[in-house]
Amino acid sequence: MSKKCRAEYIWLDGTEPTSLMRSKTKVVDDGAELPLWGFDGSSTNQAPGNQSDCVLKPVYTVDDPIRGDGDKLVLCEVFDTEMKPHPTNTRALLRDVVDKYGHHDCWFGLEQEYTFMKPDGRPLGFPAGGYPHPQGPYYCGVGGSQIYGRDIVEHHFEACLEIGLGVSGINAEVMPGQWEFQIGPLGPLEASDQLTVARWLLCRIAEHYDCDATFEPKPAKGDWNGAGCHTNFSTKEMRESWEAIIAACEALSERSAEHVKYYGHGIEDRLTGHHETQRWDTFSYGVSDRGASIRVPWQVDRDRKGYIEDRRPNANCDPYHVTRLLVDTVCGALEKSKS
Ligand code: ADP
Ligand code: MN
Ligand code: MN
Ligand code: MN
Secondary structure (H helix, E strand, O other): OOOEEEEEEEEEOOOOOOOOEEEEEEEEEOOOOOOOEEEEHHHOOOOOHHHOEEEEEEEEEEEOOOOOOOOEEEEEEEEOOOOOEOOOOHHHHHHHHHHHHHHHOOEEEEEEEEEEEOOOOOEOOOOOOOOOOOOOOOOOOOOOOOOOOHHHHHHHHHHHHHOOOOEEEEEEOOOOOEEEEEEEEEOHHHHHHHHHHHHHHHHHHHHHHOOEEEOOOOOOOOOOOOOEEEEEEEOOOOOOOHHHHHHHHHHHHHOHHHHHHOOOOOHHHHOOOOOOOOOOOOOOEEEOOOOOOEEEOHHHHHHOOOOEEEOOOEOOOOHHHHHHHHHHHHHHHHHHHHO
């Protein structure tokens, strides 16, 4: 009998206003091609009960670092039974834009911030009935009174590296219990797929620690930083010229409202103009400016080429929307300026 292994099929559901990750396990023959599979869309906000079948199509597979040898994590796109992309399938929209602008060789570095929540619903590090010491010592801190949840973070970091995800670093964030990992630089589909799998792994691993990892953009009200997903972006031209850097910033200023609409639910509560943000309804860009919508890193100013950081996306953003809009807006403008 051939060896069996477990394939964890992962997909994004239809929950409004922010989709949830779902997964279930299929036992498959070791080494065999991963088949299409289905699920009950009426339980995930993706179909009515009398026509409940939705189709899962594997698009990105990695080793499963939790279960073991031969087991897989399988990220899927969702289709209807006629094999049309489901309305919740935002990856399919990104594929179309990548087909159109692939020759610009876009790279993305996604800075995923997140917060650990305890079963009492408060962030890890927030004492019951009170508040921790104000923000200041926590960002990139060390020591038991600044750092909450490092065991979980290290566990997740190791799991990502073990299966070859392109994580480029981690750090403790400004609010206690808040952390960040970075994915990239990678192409738009690769960065978004890897971010999704890394998010799933984080939530899955946090289960072992009686903790919940949340991507809520403003997990603590008041004088506490929100959680974003700063999106570092470059095209081939931007990596070669300052003019293309400025052209990208100008193109983004033209379509700011449309971008912000797709950058994650609750963005008005996070982009307040305080806590290292620009207001959600205002657009600006500047060198080294963490109060701008777009920051041009100082090295990019020095080298006169490189990449820009879109500081607007929320931690709970859909990376397929964010990367699609950036590719579409910036590559569209770069091409128009040439024609
Ligand atoms: P910050 O200083 O804002 O905290 P980070 O170091 O957390 O920045 O993240 C920067 C991200 O930008 C990293 O993921 C890095 O891989 C990515 N990056 C570097 N160069 C480029 C580039 N040319 N295009 C896109 N992303 C890039
Ligand atoms: Mn960062
Ligand atoms: Mn950060
Ligand atoms: Mn950043």
